[in-house]
Amino acid sequence: MVRSLRPAVCLCDVRLPGGGGELVAAEARRSAPETRVVALSAYDDPNTIMAMLRAGAISYIVKGTAGDEVLDSVHRAIRGQASMPAVAASAVGAELRGQRDHSHDTVISLRRVLDRGLMSVVFQPIVDMRSREPIAFEALCRVNSSPYRPPDQWFADAAAHDLGLEFELRAVALALDHLDHLPDGCSLHLNASPSVAMRPELGALLRRGEPERLILEITEHAHIGDYPALNAALAPIRDAGVGALIGVALTTGGAEIIVEPFTATVGTLSASILPAGPYTLSGENQGERYYIYYFDPNFAGGAITPIATQNVADFLGKPGYYLIDSIVTPKYTGGSYGGNVYRPSSWSDTGLRSTQTPGCACDADPATFAQLTAQNTSLAGQTNSDCVWAGFAPVVVPSGGATLTVIAYLLVPAAANDSTITATIGGVPTVLLSSSTSLAQASYTCAVPAGTDLSSISIEAIAGPQLSVSGASMVSLKIFDINIQ
Numbered sequence: 371m372v373r374s375l376r377p378a379v380c381l382c383d384v385r386l387p388g389g390g391g392e393l394v395a396a397e398a399r400r401s402a403p404e405t406r407v408v409a410l411s412a413y414d415d416p417n418t419i420m421a422m423l424r425a426g427a428i429s430y431i432v433k434g435t436a437g438d439e440v441l442d443s444v445h446r447a448i449r450g451q452a453s454m455p456a457v458a459a460s461a462v463g464a465e466l467r468g469q470r471d472h473s474h475d476t477v478i479s480l481r482r483v484l485d486r487g488l489m490s491v492v493f494q495p496i497v498d499m500r501s502r503e504p505i506a507f508e509a510l511c512r513v514n515s516s517p518y519r520p521p522d523q524w525f526a527d528a529a530a531h532d533l534g535l536e537f538e539l540r541a542v543a544l545a546l547d548h549l550d551h552l553p554d555g556c557s558l559h560l561n562a563s564p565s566v567a568m569r570p571e572l573g574a575l576l577r578r579g580e581p582e583r584l585i586l587e588i589t590e591h592a593h594i595g596d597y598p599a600l601n602a603a604l605a606p607i608r609d610a611g612v613g614a615l616i617g618v619a620l621t622t623g624g625a626e627i628i629v630e631p632f633t634a635t636v637g638t639l640s641a642s643i644l645p646a647g648p649y650t651l652s653g654e655n656q657g658e659r660y661y662i663y664y665f666d667p668n669f670a671g672g673a674i675t676p677i678a679t680q681n682v683a684d685f686l687g688k689p690g691y692y693l694i695d696s697i698v699t700p701k702y703t704g705g706s707y708g709g710n711v712y713r714p715s716s717w718s719d720t721g722l723r724s725t726q727t728p729g730c731a732c733d734a735d736p737a738t739f740a741q742l743t744a745q746n747t748s749l750a751g752q753t754n755s756d757c758v759w760a761g762f763a764p765v766v767v768p769s770g771g772a773t774l775t776v777i778a779y780l781l782v783p784a785a786a787n788d789s790t791i792t793a794t795i796g797g798v799p800t801v802l803l804s805s806s807t808s809l810a811q812a813s814y815t816c817a818v819p820a821g822t823d824l825s826s827i828s829i830e831a832i833a834g835p836q837l838s839v840s841g842a843s844m845v846s847l848k849i850f851d852i853n854i855q
Contacts, residue, residue, distance in 0.1 A: 372398045372405055373562025375598065380449050384411035384422060392425040399426030403565070406447040410440075410778070416456050417724045425716065429453040434752055479515065480533050483524070484540060488515040491544045491640075493552070496559075496682070496696055505682065506585070506696065507552055508559035509545035522847040529563070538566045539575060546579045557695070561584045568603035577606060588616045590630050591694045604630060615662060616648075617699040621764060625699035627651040629662060629676045634669075634692065641671030643694075654699050662694040693800040712824055714759035721756030721832070728757055731849040739779075739789045744786070744835035744845040752787075754845075756800040759831075759852055762824035776829060777850040779811040783843040787834030791849075794828045806834065810849065816852060827854070 372380050372394070382397055384391040390675035394409045409422040412433045419430045429447050432455050463587040483489060488513050495504040513524045528537035542560055566572055569590055576584055582683070588600075600616075615627040629651065631644040643664070655661055658718065661682045664737055676694065677685070685691035691830055700707040713732040719725050723743055730738035742755035780789055791803040793816055802814035819828070834846040 372402050376402045379404055379406045379444050381408050381410055384409050384457050385720050389774045392421055392718045393423035393716045395427045408447050477531050480528050483513055483515050488538055489513055490764055504556055506557040511541040527554055535566055542575055549579055557583050557585050557586055557780050561587050564600055573607045580642050587697055615695050615697040617697055625654045625656045640667055643674055649676055651676055658701050659696055659698045663691050665690050694850055712762050714841050714852055715761035717759045719757050722753040723755045725755045725757040739848040739850045742833040742847040744829055744833035746836040746839050754833045754835045756832045760826050760828040765824050767818050767820055767822045771820045774816050774818050775853050776814045776852050779848045780809040781846040782808045784836045785834045786845050789834040789847045791831045796822055797827050
């Protein structure tokens, strides 16, 4: 809903099902950065508050706060000002001071690159293997400043510090400055992240060049969370003559290529291609270049069938065949984990006891773990941890299906309620573990059906407290890894 409506403020309960308020805050920060998330909860412990702030909430309100104070917090959020309970002020202040110092240094480095003109572009030729002549060039940005590192890391830092738009527009402008120097008839391929591709500033910049020579590639370094919104944002760019191909990485290691509608022009003739909507090519490999042709012998346009080939000469020069563009399909690296293993990107505590190091359940390190505990005491009664992990990549599982794996260990020192691990896939819960006795470390698996959107999957772990008062002994449920592959 936040993605589609893009409100000024989202008032969000922390204990939501399917991933909780942390997932909502993180998704809002990624797909609707202009929306300010205000957390609302009965919990006022510093760990819960900090978890929401780290996920992207700007303010935190404890239930029971007077109505006028809640309204004031919402108005403050609109102005970009934070509100939080006094109990968390010291913890928040300490963390923010550390973040501020690091963030300040990063912003100085980013501004130095922009203000001193330390960005440049190089052009990678796309060559006709038959004639050995270039038919297009891809513009690749380079940053000539310390610390020296790959360009994608500079752009990631820029996006995290509200300079992503300025960085990307600068790179596009530098590339367009060289358009006149490219051989006649050669197209120029430009890269843009999904969020910048949806901004009107990019369209205005592209229209100042020669749109019919420009190809916009949606970068593989960021996933697309809202295809309909992106398609709508690209419409004026397409209308100006800029072509658009979108590569999508799949969990099998394969990829798809989405061909957006466009207008083809030959001399004084023009034809509307794919007016009914995008066309998806399937069965391609990740991280490889494909040339996209279509066959239209009468130059009539309409519902053509695109063809993907890795040899540009396959259809070059053949009557009725037209080259749309080329694209390098993205590689999905699963965040920092690599390969085609997908892990959660967010988590949310919903129990009375905080889960310890919940991020260790998805850090791909077999030596670390998230720990859920439960206890029954005469003072507090039965208390337990309950944590939900979610935020898998929005990738649709292809025909082969996939497997969800949870590696866990359970220690039960005294008679206790069942501890459980439940996977919810497409709204259907599956119990992976349910036990009231100790279990050695083991893998618990279930099938992820073909056609499942990974972003619909969540994992909930609950540590069951003892049946009777047990003093200092506690139930301990350790989660070593959660992955889908």
